[in-house]
Amino acid sequence: xxxxxxxxxxxxxxxxxxxxxxxxxxxxxxxxxxxxxxxxxxxxxxxxxxxxxxxxxxxxxxxxxxxxxxxxxxxxxxxxxxxxxxxxxxxxxxxxxxxxxxxxxxxxxxxxxxxxxxxxxxxxxxxxxxxxxxxxxxxxxxxxxxxxxxxxxxxxxxxxxxxxxxxxxxxxxxxxxxxxxxxxxxxxxxxxxxxxxxxxxxxxxxxxxxxxxxxxxxxxxxxxxxxxxxxxxxxxxxxxxxxxxx
Amino acid sequence: xxxxxxxxxxxxxxxxxxxxxxxxxxxxxxxxxxxxxxxxxxxxxxxxxxxxxxxxxxxxxxxxxxxxxxxxxxxxxxxxxxxxxxxxxxxxxxxxxxxxxx
Numbered sequence: 625x626x627x628x629x630x631x632x633x634x635x636x637x638x639x640x641x642x643x644x645x646x647x648x649x650x651x652x653x654x655x656x657x658x659x660x661x662x663x664x665x666x667x668x669x670x671x672x673x674x675x676x677x678x679x680x681x682x683x684x685x686x687x688x689x690x691x692x693x694x695x696x697x698x699x700x701x702x703x704x705x706x707x708x709x710x711x712x713x714x715x716x717x718x719x720x721x722x723x724x725x726x727x728x729x730x731x732x733x734x735x736x737x738x739x740x741x742x743x744x745x746x747x748x749x750x751x752x753x754x755x756x757x758x759x760x761x762x763x764x765x766x767x768x769x770x771x772x773x774x775x776x777x778x779x780x781x782x783x784x785x786x787x788x789x790x791x792x793x794x795x796x797x798x799x800x801x802x803x804x805x806x807x808x809x810x811x812x813x814x815x816x817x818x819x820x821x822x823x824x825x826x827x828x829x830x831x832x833x834x835x836x837x838x839x840x841x842x843x844x845x846x847x848x849x850x851x852x853x854x855x856x857x858x859x860x861x862x863x864x865x866x867x868x869x870x
Numbered sequence: 871x872x873x874x875x876x877x878x879x880x881x882x883x884x885x886x887x888x889x890x891x892x893x894x895x896x897x898x899x900x901x902x903x904x905x906x907x908x909x910x911x912x913x914x915x916x917x918x919x920x921x922x923x924x925x926x927x928x929x930x931x932x933x934x935x936x937x938x939x940x941x942x943x944x945x946x947x948x949x950x951x952x953x954x955x956x957x958x959x960x961x962x963x964x965x966x967x968x969x970x971x972x
Contacts, residue, residue: 654957675878682886687925692885702881709885710892717896718917724897725906739893748918797961797968800937803929804960806922807944808953813919822916823923830924831931843924850920851913858912 637763644767647753651745651768652775654805657798658686659776662693663783669693673784680780684773685743686802688712691839714844718851719747726750726760734762741769748809818854826850936967 659680666676671693679689688709695705719742727738746769750760758764813819830846837845900906906914930941944960951959 650954653954671878675876675882678879679882679885682882683889684886685889688885688889692881696878696881702877702884705881706884706888710888713889713892715917715921716889716892717899718914718921720893720896721900722896722914722917724901735897736894739897740890742893744922748922751918795965795968797963797965800929800933800940800964801957801961803926803937803941804944804957805953806925807941807960808948808956810919810922810926811945811948811956812953813922816915816919818912818916819919822919826920826923827927830927834928834932839928842928843921846924846927847917847921850923851916854916854920855909855913858909 637761640759640761640763641767644764644769645771647749647764648768648771651749651772654801655686655745655772655776656779657801659779660783660786661798662686662689663780663785664787665690665783666693666780667784667787669696671696671784673781676784677777677781681777683709684740684776685709685713685716686776711841712843715847716742718847719744723747723750726754727765730762730765738765738769741766741773743772744806744809745772748812752812818857821857822850822854825853935971936964939967940964 662680663676666679666689667673671679679692683689683692691712692705692709695708720739723738723742724735727735730738746765749768750765753764754760810823826846826849828846829849830842833845834842926941930938940960940963943963944956947959948956
């Protein structure tokens with residue numbers, strides 16, 4: 625994907641673009657082992673190097689790519705593989721709804737591209753920035769999103785080429801980096817209203833679903849448990865807004 | 871030259887389409903409503919913690935004692951320390967515990 629620099633700069637400043645790039649660095653560092661691991665596992669599971677890179681470049685969602693490569697190989701019906709990828713990524717519907725509120729000032733083309741880059745960390749960083757009351761500009765959004773994307777595709781390629789080098793990821797705890805990274809993200813939201821009950825409800829929901837239904841449905845079921853609880857225990861009118869709405 | 875459009879390539883392309891649909895769809899559906907109900911807003915605010923928790927909790931519970939202990943320690947450390955510390959300290963801890971208790 626080649627986009628002219630003007631596309632990012634049109635409505636905002638160079639410093640926002642650079643601050644986006646700065647915000648992308650920890651994400652690139654944390655995601656790198658998984659990008660490479662995905663490439664290695666994909667080739668290990670019989671995908672060609674072209675298919676491996678295509679998957680990182682077009683689906684661009686780590687967990688679902690991992691689920692996807694587990695199911696390749698002819699025994700699982702193709703539509704079921706697509707459905708599994710869809711199920712793992714279903715959470716993005718909620719990200720999309722939330723981030724859509726933050727980027728109403730983007731042009732339609734900018735929005736179309738922005739939603740392509742809407743991975744978990746992009747969502748988390750966008751919410752974090754909005755919470756700090758900094759503007760979600762086009763320059764910041766793509767300054768954050770594009771480097772993460774380019775590195776992800778490159779890592780898939782490198783993993784595919786040098787796949788054999790990580791023979792036993794368990795020895796170094798590399799396979800556990802992903803849950804730890806997600807834990808760090810969860811903790812980052814702990815100042816939000818009703819964080820504790822939401823997290824406990826989601827944890828219980830996902831553990832029960834994982835045990836009785838199995839992966840990948842624990843993601844949707846567990847998340848909906850926590851989200852439903854948040855909706856139920858929310859005050860019917862937002863505090864501080866009663867007067868304004870009258 | 872062989873046909874590049876193997877079954878795998880079609881699965882990947884439809885998987886990409888399905889993924890993009892989830893990333894665009896939420897906004898398209900929700901932007902139809904002018905005013906967001908407070909309960910919907912509360913639900914949306916709960917999304918990140920709720921979703922990300924589901925990627926953590928089963929990993930802590932169903933893997934084994936080394937992973938469960940690591941996750942408990944990471945939770946405590948993460949309350950104070952930045953994320954990169956949690957991630958790399960956690961990976962080192964789980965590797966050590968696995969070699970000690972399997």
